[in-house]
Amino acid sequence: MSILAILLAATITIDVDKSPIKDQRDSTCRPDLGYAGCLTEVSLYNEAFPVWAYGQGIKETEKALRACGARFIRQWNAVDEWQMGMAGHSNRANPRDYFSLWKKMGIKVLLTLENYSVYPNKSATGKKTSDIGTVKQTIGRYVKWIVDNRFKDVVAGFELGNEPYFGADPETYAERWCEILPEIRKHWPDAKIGMPIAEYRAGDPDLDAVRRRLGEKKMMPGGGEFEINRFNQWSGRFVTAMSNEIDNISHVIYHFYGGDAAYGCSASGFGRVHNFAKIYPQIAGKRVWISEWRERSDEDVRCHRMFFSTLWKAHYMLIVLAQPDVDGVNLHCIGCYSGGLNISMNCSFKDEPWRSGFHFQSDPAGGYNFYPDPDAGYGIRRYEVGPAGPLYRIYTDALMDHPIILEHGLYGKQGKEANFWTSALYYAAGNAERAALARGEPPSRVPRAKGNVEWIAALSGNRRSLALLMVNTTDEERQLDVVLHGSTFAGPAKAQTVSCPHEYVYYYSIPAEPPLWSEGTQRFTSVYGERADISIRPDTVQVVVFPLR
Amino acid sequence: MRLVFAAFAAAVAVFAFAAPEPDPAAEEATEEIVLNIELDKSGVVSKRVLPMPPAAGKLFRRYLSLADWQCPLTIMKSEGKGRDFAWIVGRNESRSQLVFLTSNLTARPREIRYLLSSKESLTPVYRRVVSDNRGRTWRRFAFEPPHFNGIVCASTSQQGRIEVPPYTVQVVFVRLR
Numbered sequence: 001m002s003i004l005a006i007l008l009a010a011t012i013t014i015d016v017d018k019s020p021i022k023d024q025r026d027s028t029c030r031p032d033l034g035y036a037g038c039l040t041e042v043s044l045y046n047e048a049f050p051v052w053a054y055g056q057g058i059k060e061t062e063k064a065l066r067a068c069g070a071r072f073i074r075q076w077n078a079v080d081e082w083q084m085g086m087a088g089h090s091n092r093a094n095p096r097d098y099f100s101l102w103k104k105m106g107i108k109v110l111l112t113l114e115n116y117s118v119y120p121n122k123s124a125t126g127k128k129t130s131d132i133g134t135v136k137q138t139i140g141r142y143v144k145w146i147v148d149n150r151f152k153d154v155v156a157g158f159e160l161g162n163e164p165y166f167g168a169d170p171e172t173y174a175e176r177w178c179e180i181l182p183e184i185r186k187h188w189p190d191a192k193i194g195m196p197i198a199e200y201r202a203g204d205p206d207l208d209a210v211r212r213r214l215g216e217k218k219m220m221p222g223g224g225e226f227e228i229n230r231f232n233q234w235s236g237r238f239v240t241a242m243s244n245e246i247d248n249i250s251h252v253i254y255h256f257y258g259g260d261a262a263y264g265c266s267a268s269g270f271g272r273v274h275n276f277a278k279i280y281p282q283i284a285g286k287r288v289w290i291s292e293w294r295e296r297s298d299e300d301v302r303c304h305r306m307f308f309s310t311l312w313k314a315h316y317m318l319i320v321l322a323q324p325d326v327d328g329v330n331l332h333c334i335g336c337y338s339g340g341l342n343i344s345m346n347c348s349f350k351d352e353p354w355r356s357g358f359h360f361q362s363d364p365a366g367g368y369n370f371y372p373d374p375d376a377g378y379g380i381r382r383y384e385v386g387p388a389g390p391l392y393r394i395y396t397d398a399l400m401d402h403p404i405i406l407e408h409g410l411y412g413k414q415g416k417e418a419n420f421w422t423s424a425l426y427y428a429a430g431n432a433e434r435a436a437l438a439r440g441e442p443p444s445r446v447p448r449a450k451g452n453v454e455w456i457a458a459l460s461g462n463r464r465s466l467a468l469l470m471v472n473t474t475d476e477e478r479q480l481d482v483v484l485h486g487s488t489f490a491g492p493a494k495a496q497t498v499s500c501p502h503e504y505v506y507y508y509s510i511p512a513e514p515p516l517w518s519e520g521t522q523r524f525t526s527v528y529g530e531r532a533d534i535s536i537r538p539d540t541v542q543v544v545v546f547p548l549r
Numbered sequence: 550m551r552l553v554f555a556a557f558a559a560a561v562a563v564f565a566f567a568a569p570e571p572d573p574a575a576e577e578a579t580e581e582i583v584l585n586i587e588l589d590k591s592g593v594v595s596k597r598v599l600p601m602p603p604a605a606g607k608l609f610r611r612y613l614s615l616a617d618w619q620c621p622l623t624i625m626k627s628e629g630k631g632r633d634f635a636w637i638v639g640r641n642e643s644r645s646q647l648v649f650l651t652s653n654l655t656a657r658p659r660e661i662r663y664l665l666s667s668k669e670s671l672t673p674v675y676r677r678v679v680s681d682n683r684g685r686t687w688r689r690f691a692f693e694p695p696h697f698n699g700i701v702c703a704s705t706s707q708q709g710r711i712e713v714p715p716y717t718v719q720v721v722f723v724r725l726r
Contacts, residue, residue, distance in 0.1 A: 305693075371674075374615045437695040506695040510674060513691030 010411045010480055014457045014466065016548070017486040022324050024403035025461065028156040028192050029108050029289070029328025031399035033317055033392065034072025035340055036292050037333035038102075038109060040081050040093055042343065049345045052381055054093035058101060064383035068340030069392030071107055071400065074291055074330045076162055078111035079118060079142050087124035099151045108156040110194075110291055110328060113139055115161065115176045132179055140183035147187050156328055157192030158184065159253055159291055165198035165234040174241030181245045194251030194289050195242060198231040199264075199272040239280045246282050251289045251327065259295030259312055259427040266316075266424035270323055290320070290329040294338055295427060304338030305508040307500035307517050307539065308430050310391050311451070314471035314541045315423035317395060321456045321469070322408035322420070331388060340389040342511040344373040345381045358511040371511045387509055390498040390519055391541050395469050397496075398543045402458035402467040411453035411478055419454075426451035426473045434506045443503065453478045453536060463487065468544040472536040475502075482532040482546075489532050490547040495522040499540040577657040577715075582636070584625060584663040588644050588725075592622025599635050599652040601678075601718045605687045608678045612720045613650070615676070619722065620648035636661065636713075644668070649721040651713045654684065659713035668725040672696045673711060677719035684716055 024030045039061065042049040053061045075081060084092040102109055117128035118138040129135070146155060160177050164170075177195075184191060242249070254273060256264030264272065269290070277284040295312055296303055303309060313331070320329050334340050342358045358371040373382075410419050429449035436446040451473025458467045466487075472478055500517040509516045524544065526533035536542050597617070601609060620639040627635045633654040640647050647670070653659055676691045694712075711721050 302693075303697075306695075372615060372619060374611045431697065434695050434697045438697040504692070508693035508696075510676065510691040510693065513676065514689055516692065 010453075010478070011483055012409060012455065012457070012468070012480055013483045013485065014407055015485040016406065016459060016463060016466070018406060020459070021322055021405040021408065024399060024405065027327040029072045029110065030403060031071055031396045032321070032326075032328050033069075033396055033399065034074065034108075034110075034328055034330045035068075035070055035332075035334035035392075036074045036076075036330035037335050037339070038073040038075045038098065039335055039343075040085075040098060041076050041333070042335055042345070048091045049343070049381065050093035050098075051091060054097040054101060057381060058097065060383060062101060062105060064341055064385070065105060065107065067383075067385045067393065068334070068389035069394070069396040070334060070340055071105075071396045072110075072156065072328055072330070073102075073107060073334060074110040074112065074159075076112050077114060079113055079139055080124075082142050082145070083119045083124040083138070087119075087122060089124065095145075096149070099146075099149065099154055102154045103151060107154065108328075109154055110156045110159055110289065110330065112159040112162045112291075113142075115139075115173070115180055132176055135176070136180045136183050139180055140187060143184050143187040143191070152188065155191070157194055157251065157289070159289070160193065160195045162196070163198070163255060164196060165231050165238075170234050170238035171241045174238055178242065178245045181248060185248065192250045193248065194253040194291075195238070195249050196253045196255075197235045197239075197276060197283075199235060199254065199276050235276070236280060239282055243282065249283075249286060251287050252276075252283050253289045253291050255292040256290055257292070257294055257297040259316070259423060261421065261424035261428070265293050265295055266427075267319065267420035268424075270319075270326075270420065273325075288323070288326045290326065292332040293329055294332045301337055302508060305387050305510075306434075307387065307505045307507075307509075308434065309338070310387050310498070310500075310517070310541065311471060311473050311505070311539060312423055312427050312430065313388055314391055314395075315426055315451070315454055315473070317391075318408065318454050318456050318469060318471065319420050319423055321399075321405050321458075331392075337386060337511075338388065340386050340392055342384045342386045343381070344383070344512070373512055375512055384511060387515075387517075390517065394496045394498065394541065394543045398467040398469055398545065399458060401545075402460050402465065404459040404461065405456060406459050407457040409455055409457075411474070411480070422452050422454050430473075430506075437506055448475050448502070450474055453480070464490075464548050466546045466548055468534070468542075468546075470536050470542045470544065472538055472540050472542070475538055477535055477537045479533065479535050482534060484530045484532075484548075487548045488529050489527045490549045492527055493524040493532060493534060493544050493546045495524060495534070495542055495544045496520075497522060497537070497540050497542045499537055502539050505539055579658045579660050582659060582661045584638065584661060585666070586625065586638060586647070586663050587666045588640065588668060589666060590624055592624040592640055594621050595623055597623065597637050597639075597650060599637065599650055599718060600632050600654060601652050602654075602684060602687075605678045605680070605684075605718050608687055608689055609718050612676045612678070616648045616650055616720045616722075620646055634659065638663075645725050647723045647725060649673075649711050649723070650719070651711070651721070652718045653713045653715060654718075656683070656715045658715055661711040661713060663709055663711070665709075665725070670709060671724040671726065674722045675712075675719055676721070677717050679714070679719075680716040 024032055039053045040050045081092060082095050085095045115135055117130040118135050120129045120134055146152060164173055256269040259265045262268060273288055320326055331339055335343050344358050358373060408419060410422060429451065433446055433449040437443065453472045453474060455468050455470045497520045498517055504516040507516055524532065524534045532546060534544055616639060620641045623637055623639050625638040635652050637650040638647065649661060672693050674693050678687050679690050680687045
């Protein structure tokens, strides 16, 4: 390290004896950073992909899940999937197969239960019934099946419905859950259970996406603040109506979309969680799951293929880790281009014949609903790691070994509150740069987005190892001087990096083609007792692991 | 003296070899090719041949197959034999996708500007085989260029323009709506 670099280096001071922000060993979702989806949802496209994924292709699935850092996942419509899977439907995977794989891999799953209706028979065919007695018994049987088959250690918890605030009235909805919950507890008394809360702001991208999906008539007419009030009031009424069971609810669940400062996927989201708990003290003190999050909703899935999105995600994930009351968070979703895996499957898409192509979530812009796979033959299915995969892998690997979240900070001291806004600031600056490039302005004349270096310090359970989870969105390599209190470094540090040349940060990667980012390793040998010098390159996500004495 | 002169000559020779070659690409202005694309025009299925060295051809084969699979009908192509620069335009049966196949084995950058007789084009998807050393070695590079309308990706800013940098062979797909 040059003298100039030493002079310019910022200092990270870490006290290993300090009371931690949180200990992930207390969380059933450990390592908390996860994906929404678990590959069974691909049956949405009337595709037998899940049968392959957890049957003939299970080894490839295992490899893919490891490669994209999937250690915590979420299953939508868990009871339906179970009923149809156990009945052997042609496009549903066998629940024993996927639960067994998750157990073997140490994966945790958040299971979303729905109380609207179930299949009344074992063949899971015909008309579903909404009879509360049958729904209650079926959900009870499902929970019993999990317990009897020793899959409890796979389950992070149960979610009481996916975004019910877009549909049912809260009182009836709560009444049904209050009927069902004792049945769940009968089989699994201390199961973690979360209730969904909607807390929106006008202009939230998720509302617009849902409006498009459902059609205007099913949404509250008028839109704007009026509609927002309707959703927010739904949550209040739901909390009130759940009063008989509220003490048995361990978590509140939010879905956050929109990376701009005003929307949920920024520090604003955490502010909303805390504000809602002030208004409805019944839920104060409950822990939080964010079971869906993303910087844009369905209106723009393709944007996630930029490394810019990966850098933004890294900032947001570090902020999430710094929230003492937040447990699991699930990026929506594992099998689309915003997530961990690009999936090439043999599937019929609208207006397309049966072909191998990469799965893509709906794209209202009318763009590419899937990308052809130039390498796979007819009927061949395969995975490749998506844009968020390498980030997830290096962060979650580090967190599994370092579950004690000690400290969160930025390059230079800006104060705890300011630290939580880095993702939103970088998102705004990055979008300005991207917009200028999209207008065709020459890169030399486009002002470069200036983010920050953000980091989380995490400690191993035996205090013999320290990990720094980092991201650098500034315009140059940054030097950092790490100072330790309460322990000493035992040797050189090893780093894993995921990096992208700045000129490609706003380019969109194409499935089956060479990624625009690259992965690497590095050793930092300037380690002296309680001090260590490290660096991080621009446009880079990095994990540095230090052995401690 | 002879020794000194020899040493001087050797130094000059070393310097001459070490000095970077001027990059002709940096000096050459971009040539624009303007195409009026008649989407209603019938296309033909024919073998598509573009000039390229074998090393590039090996990497390009899968892109050519993809172009033939996705957009089998050729509707326009450059005239003449085109030893170092040529292009082909194709489309699919339903006229919902175009493909541009280009080969530029010169140091001169080119740009295809096209006008569609009907429909609008979305952002192009480039699948490119490119050489960074004037054709000595080749590598694959695929991407969509930055596009953004202030809210979402569905931008029209790059519509109607296909970049053809020096020493590239590429297929560029453009969805139409």
